[in-house]
Amino acid sequence: MGFFEALSRGLERSREALNEVFYFGGEVDEDFWENLEDTLVMGDMGAEISMQVTDDLRDEAARRNLKTARQLRGALADRLSQVFVQPDGDIFRDTPSCVLFVGINGAGKTTTVGKIASDMAHRGKKVVIGSADTFRAAAIEQLDVWGQRAGVPVVKRERGSDPASVCYDVLDEADRLGSDLVLIDTAGRLHTSPELMRELAKVVKVTRKRAEQMKRGPMAVHVVLVIDSATGQNGLNQALEFNDALGLDGIIMTKLDGTAKGGIALAVASRLKLPIYRIGVGESVDDLQEFDAHEFARALVGEE
Numbered sequence: 586m587g588f589f590e591a592l593s594r595g596l597e598r599s600r601e602a603l604n605e606v607f608y609f610g611g612e613v614d615e616d617f618w619e620n621l622e623d624t625l626v627m628g629d630m631g632a633e634i635s636m637q638v639t640d641d642l643r644d645e646a647a648r649r650n651l652k653t654a655r656q657l658r659g660a661l662a663d664r665l666s667q668v669f670v671q672p673d674g675d676i677f678r679d680t681p682s683c684v685l686f687v688g689i690n691g692a693g694k695t696t697t698v699g700k701i702a703s704d705m706a707h708r709g710k711k712v713v714i715g716s717a718d719t720f721r722a723a724a725i726e727q728l729d730v731w732g733q734r735a736g737v738p739v740v741k742r743e744r745g746s747d748p749a750s751v752c753y754d755v756l757d758e759a760d761r762l763g764s765d766l767v768l769i770d771t772a773g774r775l776h777t778s779p780e781l782m783r784e785l786a787k788v789v790k791v792t793r794k795r796a797e798q799m800k801r802g803p804m805a806v807h808v809v810l811v812i813d814s815a816t817g818q819n820g821l822n823q824a825l826e827f828n829d830a831l832g833l834d835g836i837i838m839t840k841l842d843g844t845a846k847g848g849i850a851l852a853v854a855s856r857l858k859l860p861i862y863r864i865g866v867g868e869s870v871d872d873l874q875e876f877d878a879h880e881f882a883r884a885l886v887g888e889e
């Protein structure tokens with residue numbers, strides 16, 4: 586299934602709501618603009634960006650004399666795609682690279698690490714996975730399964746070990762193996778707990794320090810927040826807290842195949858000015874896609 590098809594299935598709710606807005610007879614009137622703005626807000630986009638997008642579209646419609654639903658839909662998709670930040674490169678392809686996956690419990694970190702490990706190993710990268718989720722025993726086992734499937738080594742320690750020291754060990758192993766890509770899973774934590782966030786900041790700090798001393802030269806370290814799209818506007822709060830504590834490099838949105846409304850991706854991208862590196866559209870190994878802003882906006886709006 587292609588990017589567009591997979592996303593279109595997931596974003597059905599947002600599209601149906603917008604379909605109703607675009608199902609107008611005759612003139613584009615004040616009601617149309619109000620309905621559009623409300624629908625964008627309801628789609629988890631947040632008030633600020635919804636208002637901005639609606640105002641801009643209104644100006645553009647007047648300027649270019651856009652009248653039909655088809656014209657307006659196309660212009661909306663274009664405007665929404667501009668909200669997203671283009672990444673400078675790809676943190677998984679541009680190696681050597683070490684990526685730390687952070688996020689709240691159940692966001693999809695472990696699954697995403699597994700999917701990326703498989704993908705990048707297939708592309709010929711020397712990958713090593715680190716399990717710094719020393720809290721949940723099942724997460725370590727889960728990563729082992731993903732690692733075996735991808736044919737990638739998994740560095741782990743027993744439950745309860747210090748996560749920062751696991752990261753150190755992972756980079757030691759990557760150094761020994763001459764790995765290109767290091768993917769580190771961290772334990773899920775509540776963004777509202779200062780203590781847990783401090784622990785994670787230490788994990789990032791130790792990883793950065795060790796990554797500077799790799800035999801083949803310094804390895805870039807990236808911190809990526811994994812967000813479950815179904816968490817709605819709470820996803821924005823998570824992103825703000827994690828960004829404050831750690832300084833994020835980018836985002837991965839998961840579960841866009843479910844009942845997610847999708848607008849949260851726009852809210853986070855616009856507020857934090859961070860790129861979306863991948864999106865998760867299912868539970869199996871192939872259900873991870875590179876993010877394409879234009880396709881995403883088209884799927885959200887329902888433009889053919």
Ligand SMILES: Nc1nc2c(ncn2[C@@H]2O[C@H](COP(=O)(O)OP(=O)(O)OP(=O)(O)O)[C@@H](O)[C@H]2O)c(=O)[nH]1
Pocket residue numbers: 688689690691692693694695696697718721724771772773774839840841842843864865866867868872
């Ligand atoms: N439908 C769907 N399910 C997903 C996706 N990504 C992950 N999941 C599922 O979400 C659940 C949680 O995923 P995990 O990868 O264990 O989440 P985690 O962030 O590592 O969880 P913690 O270790 O508790 O912090 C699992 O059942 C995954 O199969 C996705 O893109 N789509």
